[in-house]
Amino acid sequence: MTIVAPAYILTPSKILRHKAVAFDTKIQKIAPLEELLKLYPQATIIKAPDQLLLPTFANPHLHLEFSANKATLSYGDFIPWLYSVIEHRENLLPMCDRSCLDQALDTILTSGTGAIGAISSYGEDLQACANSPLKVHFFPEIIGSNPAAADVMYASFLERFHQAKKHENHRFKTGVAIHSPYSVHYVLAKKALQIAKKYDSLVTVHFMESKAEREWLDSARGPFAKFFKDLLGQSRPVNDPKEFLELFMEHRTLFVHMIWADEKEWEMVKSMDATIVHCPISNRLLGNGVLDLQKVDPLPYTLATDGLSSNYSLNLYEELKAALFLHPNKNAVTFAKELIERSSTEGYKALGFEGGIIKEQAPADFQLVSLPQDLQNQEEIYLHLILHTSKPQAVYIEGKRHGT
Numbered sequence: 001m002t003i004v005a006p007a008y009i010l011t012p013s014k015i016l017r018h019k020a021v022a023f024d025t026k027i028q029k030i031a032p033l034e035e036l037l038k039l040y041p042q043a044t045i046i047k048a049p050d051q052l053l054l055p056t057f058a059n060p061h062l063h064l065e066f067s068a069n070k071a072t073l074s075y076g077d078f079i080p081w082l083y084s085v086i087e088h089r090e091n092l093l094p095m096c097d098r099s100c101l102d103q104a105l106d107t108i109l110t111s112g113t114g115a116i117g118a119i120s121s122y123g124e125d126l127q128a129c130a131n132s133p134l135k136v137h138f139f140p141e142i143i144g145s146n147p148a149a150a151d152v153m154y155a156s157f158l159e160r161f162h163q164a165k166k167h168e169n170h171r172f173k174t175g176v177a178i179h180s181p182y183s184v185h186y187v188l189a190k191k192a193l194q195i196a197k198k199y200d201s202l203v204t205v206h207f208m209e210s211k212a213e214r215e216w217l218d219s220a221r222g223p224f225a226k227f228f229k230d231l232l233g234q235s236r237p238v239n240d241p242k243e244f245l246e247l248f249m250e251h252r253t254l255f256v257h258m259i260w261a262d263e264k265e266w267e268m269v270k271s272m273d274a275t276i277v278h279c280p281i282s283n284r285l286l287g288n289g290v291l292d293l294q295k296v297d298p299l300p301y302t303l304a305t306d307g308l309s310s311n312y313s314l315n316l317y318e319e320l321k322a323a324l325f326l327h328p329n330k331n332a333v334t335f336a337k338e339l340i341e342r343s344s345t346e347g348y349k350a351l352g353f354e355g356g357i358i359k360e361q362a363p364a365d366f367q368l369v370s371l372p373q374d375l376q377n378q379e380e381i382y383l384h385l386i387l388h389t390s391k392p393q394a395v396y397i398e399g400k401r402h403g404t
């Protein structure tokens with residue numbers, strides 16, 4: 001047994017003072033230190049009088065296979081970015097070998113994230129994810145708008161899905177990723193979702209990320225018209241967005257981006273078992289705008305980094321800072337608390353893992369962070385945590401310490 005005694009605990013919905021946490025792989029007891037010392041006289045004590053204890057974060061949407069990108073891909077606008085992905089992916093993918101993947105996973109872990117949703121296009125990241133101490137919901141992705149290639153694309157997806165299934169345990173789950181309504185033929189999406197139904201898998205989909213996607217799906221116009229004509233000889237979209245959304249009615253789904261979703265689509269998504277995944281930095285860099293969080297309500301939402309194909313970091317503290325500044329109409333103090341809760345408890349829940357909360361019998365997944373010594377107003381602790389933290393001092397996953 002180990003006992004950690006920090007200055008503050010964020011559960012994260014409540015702020016606890018003068019409490020300590022006794023843990024092995026799980027949190028066994030939360031009580032004043034003196035009480036825990038009597039209960040567990042043999043325990044190892046970690047005194048952390050200048051630190052704050054909070055749950056690890058969950059990052060439910062990233063693309064590890066693109067982790068070699070720093071400045072290869074074009075930012076600023078979605079369509080030039082997409083062209084640059086197509087142009088450079090043959091070079092970028094092999095550049096992210098096992099050590100690159102391990103390094104990305106290590107950055108995630110040591111920056112305070114304990115659970116991820118990994119969208120896998122090729123399956124190259126499977127072993128690294130399965131061997132990581134992180135809790136991983138692994139999503140083999142299906143893509144393909146050309147009916148002639150549908151069988152090949154489906155076979156590839158199925159192979160990667162079953163490979164991932166072999167690694168399942170309490171830390172590793174397999175889901176199904178449908179790339180998007182513009183890139184996955186209706187029949188192909190339907191077949192992949194039948195697999196999700198059969199195995200009761202969590203589903204994830206990029207939906208209405210860009211203005212170009214909106215225009216293309218609504219009217220077969222805009223910059224996607226040239227893209228599809230030049231690259232695939234396609235003149236019509238492969239989905240009606242509402243019919244496409246109906247496919248998800250019976251599934252638990254993480255809808256990623258949603259910036260350009262219309263009223264009717266929001267209404268449909270709100271009738272489903274849905275969580276919205278908000279990627280503010282990726283959206284900013286690709287010129288997609290900012291998700292209106294008022295439209296999300298009352299659905300749950302979480303924050304995610306997306307991949308290094310559209311971000312400079314997989315550290316969720318960076319995403320928290322960006323979110324704080326990209327929603328200027330929200331009160332900074334109360335919104336900071338909301339963001340921390342969404343990124344921990346809500347994120348773990350969205351991925352289907354226990355954790356993301358400091359309570360008895362929860363897994364001992366938490367982080368210790370230095371606290372500004374001049375903190376005056378206790379309720380501002382969430383805001384100062386976001387503003388003053390770039391990395392925690394220690395991260396524990398199921399009671400095992402990682403990091404410095």
Ligand SMILES: [Zn+2]
Pocket residue numbers: 061062063119206256306307
């Ligand atoms: Zn993505």
